[in-house]
Amino acid sequence: MDTTFPRLLLQHAAHRPAAAAMREKEYGIWQALSWRDLAQLVEHLACGLHRAGLARGEHMVVIGANRPRLYATMLAAQALGAIPVPLYQDAVAAECAFPINNAEVRFALAEDQEQVDKLLEIRDQCPQLQAIWYDDPRGLRNYQAPGLAALDTLLAAGRAYAAEHPALFAAEVERGAPDDVAAMFFTSGTTGQPKGVVHTHRSLLDRARAGADFDHLTDREEVLAYLPPAWIGQNIFSYAQWLACGYVVNCPESAGTVMIDLKEIGPTYYFAPPRVFEALLTTVMIRMEDAGAVKRGMFHAFMQLARRVGPALMDRRPVGLLDRLAYGLGDLLVYGPLRNNLGFSRVRVAYTAGEAIGPDLFTFYRSIGINLKQLYGSTETAVFVCLQPDDQVRADTVGVPIKGVEIRVADDGEILVRSPGLLRGYYKNPQATADVLTPDGWYRTSDAGFIDAQGHLKIIDRVKDVGRIRGGPNDGALFAPKYVENKLKFFPYIKEAVAYGDGRDRVCVMVNIDFDAVGNWAERRNLPYAGYTDLAQKAEVYELVRDCVEKVNADLATDSRLAGSQVSRFLVLHKELDADDGELTRTNKVRRGFIAGKYQELVDALYGGKTEQFIATQVKFEDGRTGTVSATLRIMDARTFAPVQAAA
Incomplete structure (x- = not known):
């Protein structure tokens, strides 16, 4: 513009x-x-x-x-x-x-x-x-x-x-x-x-306008601005597109009132990272598990129908008359009230980005009538690179290049982007600018991926993180840590995962449980616990996590390229990974290298065949004080599977 x-x-x-x-x-x-x-x-x-x-x-x-x-x-x-x-x-x-x-x-x-x-x-x-x-x-x-x-x-x-x-x-x-x-x-x-x-004004507004045109945004949209303004995703949605379109931006009273404010505003245009959608679904499932038998039974029956019929209706594909009628009844009794309870009753377009979103999670929202889609972009591209058209929404891609964007895949699999939304450069850092911008105007994203037959972009991992297994039965096999971590995080019980395996003979993982989801799971089984550290080391919780890990392994076994990335051993960390402790970035991305150094003794224990390891970790509290969290962590083996040919 x-x-x-x-x-x-x-x-x-x-x-x-x-x-x-x-x-x-x-x-x-x-x-x-x-x-x-x-x-x-x-x-x-x-x-x-x-x-x-x-x-x-x-x-x-x-x-x-x-x-x-x-x-x-x-x-x-x-x-x-x-x-x-x-x-x-x-x-x-x-x-x-x-x-x-x-x-x-x-x-x-x-x-x-x-x-x-x-x-x-x-x-x-x-x-x-x-x-x-x-x-x-x-x-x-x-x-x-x-x-x-x-x-x-x-x-x-x-x-x-x-x-x-x-x-x-x-x-x-x-x-x-x-x-x-x-x-x-x-x-x-x-x-x-x-x-x-x-x-520049041009780069930000060009991408804001391209995204608005793609989804037919108008000045009648309502947006809830609740994510950090320092994050370019929030800045584009509630600042650049706000001024480009002239819609209304709503500021919540506080972080603690966001869910209430979401329901009161009923936004028509919504954006959140997968973590937010995961937390919302976890809350729903916890409440349903605590509901009466009749209500719980009705919910599960209609959700089974929704998973079968809902995505087809969202994608405007043919659906039988009886299924349409049954879905309409479900919308009256379950889906509509659920959308309203989540604050999504008026949402016309909802986006998620930043991390991969689990197929089950993605399908859940689309099946109840929420037009949830994925996008691809970064700070350096002013966010909008790829978006998903309404009738081409899939969980395993991040959409098609939008107006003004060119995409090329380098020989090493890195995604290159050329667009009017590219950064002018890194401030006072010409070397870093030269590292990411080619002389002919292509931006090196550092992401590895490919364009599929339908023209959609698929992201596998960061180029620098894609490695190889060395030694053992999977010697030379491809290792994509982010891909493995995201698959684990698709389970509601796992909040974070950090995978290691590059240059090693097998893959090992450190896991953070989701305290709310696992806590509710434990309470329904009368399993007492005295906080996160205690709950994380329960034998029953380890069995729960192992079941998740082995399901991921079974899934990885169907992909000939990534079958060698199956998880052999894992542990559940004694504390939640925290940006204040340097373990996450402010946008909640795992700092894998930092964590490997900080928890070197745990990495050594995973690869050294130990069954437990004591660790004491200094933590920083919200008021600035420091303290120590210590525990003896269990280390557990997980079953791996022989590679199989995925079903056609």
Whole structure:
């Protein structure tokens, strides 16, 4: 799109001034902000920032959850030609220092006391950070740090400055160009320091528009913005597409009220990583197991019908009259109430991405009438590379290339992408930029995959992670750890899995159980436990996990390419993997190499034939304190299967 974010804001304010742009839930009540009021708010913030000295081309950090005034601040910075840099609100203070110093940030907006505390904690490391404004004043009344002020103070100054210079804002917006840098997003840093991904107005808005056209989005959509704004997925759905389409973005009251807010809003356009859909389904299944026999029986009977008929109806394939009538009855009694309970009664398009989603999970949502689809993209591609057309939705692909995208598969299986949405480069990192962008404009995704006969893209794993088994009966066999991990995570009882096997004679796995799902399973069997560590090491839980592992092995045995990736041994970790402990990225991706080093004694025990291993691990609590979790972990063998030819 040949425009900028602030220009789109002013267009909406001119053409639909009274229409709702955003809603925020405060004290249990939804408050609407019109396009006209939003434009005025942005103007006053921009004038305040201009008066404070924010310069064109300069970076400004924004850290917090989805809030209208945080979005308005990003727009205000862009209006001045400055570059907003959203940071993850759940990042610890030390993680914020590198982006702030790397981008030479002088000005920051923090949502609340928690975020202010982080910025003040690292201020000695970031001497150039001169001004911090906060949105929510609770708990900050007695703070006296230099340069710290309420956002209301900035607004008041901006309002006065705008009255004195009424033409400034419009003139600054007009100076902006589509190829100016619009935002910078820091990658999650799976293998080292995060990198600042530089995007222009053109790259972000081009992909936002391409995605909107693909799914026929209009200004009548309702979106719930509940994921971190620092993650480009949330940023595209609730910022770039919001301004491209002009629909309404709704901000929940807090992380704890998201499920309630989801039901109240009833979004028409929804996005979540597989983990969220897994958690929702786990909640449903736990409630159904606790229901009466009649209700439980009706649910399972209609769900059996839904799995057989629902996906065909969603894909507009022929379905017999009796099945249609039976499904209609099920929709009245089970599917409709279930969609409503989940908050999906109005969803027209729902997307998931970031990780593979289990076929059973995927089928469940589509079978009850939710148009759940998969997409493929990354921070560097402004998200939208491949999307699934409504009548071509499959669990094992991530869709077809959309408008403007070219895909090529390199000789080593790596997916290469060329698109108008590609990053301009990594900030202050020309070597890293040269590593991912070829001279003729192709982006190296680092993902291994192929295009199938129907033109859909299939992703196998990260190129660098695809390895080989060395030694033993499977010597030379292909090993794709992410593929194995995702298959294990398809089971509701397994939350995370970390697989090892490259250069070794067999595959071994460390598992995190899903505490809620396994806890409910244990309670229904009168199995007492005193917390996660105790539950994880129960013999019964190990048998439950082993059953999941062996089902994955049986499935892998049907794939001649990956039969050698079957899991020989596993253990259940004594603690949940946590981003605060460095084991996950802020987007909840497993840091496999870091975990291997941290738990080297467990890896050695798995491959050394031990049946148990004691370990003590330091953990970091939410309040910043540290402690130690220790346990003697069981190590169990799993049955593997001879490779068989998959059924045609």
